[in-house]
Amino acid sequence: EQAGKGEYDHFMLKEITEQPTSLAQAIEGRVDPTSGRIALSDFEPGTFDDIDSVQFVACGTSYHAALYGSLALNQAGVQSAALLANEYSVSAPPIDDDTLVIAVTQSGETADTLNALRRARAEGAATLTVTNVVGSTAAREADDALFIRAGPEIGVAATKTFSSQAVMLTLLAQRIAGDLRGASAADLETLLPELESMPGRIETLLDESDADLIAERYRESQSYFFIGRGLGYPVALEGALKFKEITYEHAEGFASGELKHGPLALVTPETPVFAIFTGQEDEKTLKNAEEAQTRGAPVIAVCPDDHPAVAAADEQLAIPETEPDLAGLLANVQLQLVSYYAADLLDRPIDKPRNLAKSVTVE
């Protein structure tokens, strides 16, 4: 096992640092930045012409990636929802043969997700799975499969697969919107080159991250909160999930605007707030973060260097400048590192947290 970890103490850190490579693999050959048009060559032209709504089903980290994809689709003008696969049997929205149901599952073996996929098929939906495992049950059972090509992920806490899922779903959202409504070349002309730059940007972030210092500074805290808006919201949820999975400390993610509707009652000087800035209504998120700060909470802004939040916040975790569609993914890498270093300081069994399994094949 040590051999597989190479120079790293844990698979999780190895997998976090693999993200420049795993993302480059995910994107390779699938986009054409020069034409300003999405390729996503996995699908024939017009594949999604007849779809009128999209439902994502997923669990855990994959659910957060699904939410990311769903918000991207909504922003591109396509009706879509992300649903917890384990709730789907009691609360699925209406399905017909113009519904596309997308199962997002790293392993392709999660029982809850397979059940949701089977139900969708039985009701006549078109189905697609976005997975890391070629030959997995989800890949075999769905009408179509889109592989994220992240390579094997050993750490129970998903890291590189989240990034690859989110990037593939960002591409897929553009592709579906393009098939349905005609591609918005203006958007793609900026998005695609940015996408190609993501591996390099993550490399820079990993080289310069202060996540270890932040983890050390706030190691005695009572709870850890994560807030984000728009595409920063699933990243806030994922930041908190990662933190609780591997540190065993209490952590919660909220939509920035929800903080004042209840969670603010929990905020004290002992509850650091990680605020994620993606370029979508950042001034509102900053206001929400400042409301927490007024109650004594230290605010850690996850944002580019020249962002107005840097002056207002107590700390910054820097992310390279990019498009709002992708900024959350850079923020997520910083948050993965914070969780990792916090868990390491607490001497937790990072790759195999208690009570958790890499793939849950029971309901």
Ligand code: G6P
């Ligand atoms: C388990 C793992 C999580 C994972 C979830 C969904 O609970 O511990 O890390 O996100 O399953 O797994 P999947 O393979 O469907 O993405």
